[in-house]
Amino acid sequence: MSTPIIAPSILAADFANLAHEVNMINESEADWIHVDIMDGVFAPNFSMGIPVVEAIRRHARKPLDVHLMIVNPERHVEAFRKAGADNISVHIEVCQHLHRNIQQIQAMGCKAGVAINPHTSVSALENIIQDIDVVCVMSVNPGFGGQKFIENTYRKVSQLKSLIAQSHASAKIEIDGGVTLQNARALVDAGADVLVAGHLVFSAADPKGIIRQLKAIS
Ligand code: DX5
Ligand code: ZN
Numbered sequence: 001m002s003t004p005i006i007a008p009s010i011l012a013a014d015f016a017n018l019a020h021e022v023n024m025i026n027e028s029e030a031d032w033i034h035v036d037i038m039d040g041v042f043a044p045n046f047s048m049g050i051p052v053v054e055a056i057r058r059h060a061r062k063p064l065d066v067h068l069m070i071v072n073p074e075r076h077v078e079a080f081r082k083a084g085a086d087n088i089s090v091h092i093e094v095c096q097h098l099h100r101n102i103q104q105i106q107a108m109g110c111k112a113g114v115a116i117n118p119h120t121s122v123s124a125l126e127n128i129i130q131d132i133d134v135v136c137v138m139s140v141n142p143g144f145g146g147q148k149f150i151e152n153t154y155r156k157v158s159q160l161k162s163l164i165a166q167s168h169a170s171a172k173i174e175i176d177g178g179v180t181l182q183n184a185r186a187l188v189d190a191g192a193d194v195l196v197a198g199h200l201v202f203s204a205a206d207p208k209g210i211i212r213q214l215k216a217i218s
Helices: 015-027 050-059 077-083 098-107 153-166 184-190 207-215
Strands: 005-008 033-038 064-069 087-091 111-116 134-138 172-176 194-197
Touching: 005 033, 005 172, 005 207, 015 050, 015 207, 033 050, 050 064, 050 077, 064 077, 064 111, 077 087, 077 098, 087 098, 087 134, 098 111, 134 153, 153 172, 153 184, 184 194, 194 207
Parallel strands: 005 194, 033 064, 064 087, 087 111, 111 134, 134 172, 172 194
Antiparallel strands: none
């Protein structure tokens, strides 16, 4: 078992002090910066857009893991790439041509992820798992930080782990939503490779200490 990739979610940061928040992540043991994009259509909320991603990029010394919770992501992936995205995840629930969308993202030099909502079965990934770099397993419903972790996620992580092994695929399993110091180890034991953490990190008195604790899981 290797140590997890830790991706603090900037959604929970102080948006009036973004440079300070990004610098904290730079100085921490975190690996990626998770950036949630919401359109008020697919996700019942708005978060941030291209200028904010560009601003984060100017300060960030770590890869930007951009999670698109938007309809018609194929219309916008190029703009997010130009703004500085290193990984781009799209939701399976909105992609009629998922395979094409993945090719589009990888052709721009990005890692491609597929995000699945809590109700979406792992079996929906059977014919795409070999082509993707990341599966973002939503462990809350898209739209808000600080929600309660959905326990069925463990079952999905185990199923996904088997699917990846059977398919000789190499996709990383990313858990997004409600990660705590209590569930993080069990998630890694179940097969999670990447832990996203928003409120856990940014509401802590010592965010770098929390990141260090998550990173120490092996
Ligand atoms: C939810 C977002 C998550 C969120 C996680 O729509 O996709 O990335 O920021 O935040 P926490 O860790 O606070 O649940
Ligand atoms: Zn996210």
